[in-house]
Amino acid sequence: MPNRILRDWTDIENVNNLSAEAEVLLVRILMKLDVKGKLISNPRVIRAYCFPLKKIPENKITKWIQELTDNDLIHYNSDGKTISINRTNIFRQRLCSSKWRIIVKQVFERDNYTCSYCGQYGGKLECDHIIPFSKGGTDELENLTTACKSCNQTKKDMYLEDFLKLKSTK
Numbered sequence: 001m002p003n004r005i006l007r008d009w010t011d012i013e014n015v016n017n018l019s020a021e022a023e024v025l026l027v028r029i030l031m032k033l034d035v036k037g038k039l040i041s042n043p044r045v046i047r048a049y050c051f052p053l054k055k056i057p058e059n060k061i062t063k064w065i066q067e068l069t070d071n072d073l074i075h076y077n078s079d080g081k082t083i084s085i086n087r088t089n090i091f092r093q094r095l096c097s098s099k100w101r102i103i104v105k106q107v108f109e110r111d112n113y114t115c116s117y118c119g120q121y122g123g124k125l126e127c128d129h130i131i132p133f134s135k136g137g138t139d140e141l142e143n144l145t146t147a148c149k150s151c152n153q154t155k156k157d158m159y160l161e162d163f164l165k166l167k168s169t170k
């Protein structure tokens with residue numbers, strides 16, 4: 001599923017409870033979900049999709065799927081034919097807008113309403129993830145900085161080094 005960022009699940013109990021094989025299946029299911037986030041639930045189909053190059057007995061697939069449902073990582077959809085991922089355990093969530101607004105204000109105040117990249121004071125300011133969110137950057141204050149609209153739109157999801165390099169060649 002595009003635009004979905006996997007969260008670090010190494011410290012999530014549901015995933016930790018899984019056998020290594022069930023966790024491999026979970027990863028492969030993620031790769032095979034369709035644009036609506038669904039995958040046919042028939043174990044034979046799952047085997048064909050997820051392990052095209054391996055000969056795995058169907059009953060093992062069934063067992064691993066059971067592990068994933070028991071641990072609340074996937075569920076059967078109401079259509080009775082497909083499974084989907086339980087998102088909150090698997091994907092990183094963006095902060096809700098009210099929390100985000102509070103953080104943004106803190107960042108602007110800390111940075112004295114000045115763009116960290118070009119020094120513009122005031123005007124249209126945005127809050128930039130120094131390590132981009134899409135590349136695993138967090139919403140912690142240390143990873144956030146004030147950027148003018150123009151700098152932020154140029155930086156997009158670039159790493160800081162790449163953005164600075166691009167800026168210096170302009």
Ligand SMILES: [Zn+2]
Nearest residue numbers: 115118148151
């Ligand atoms: Zn700027």
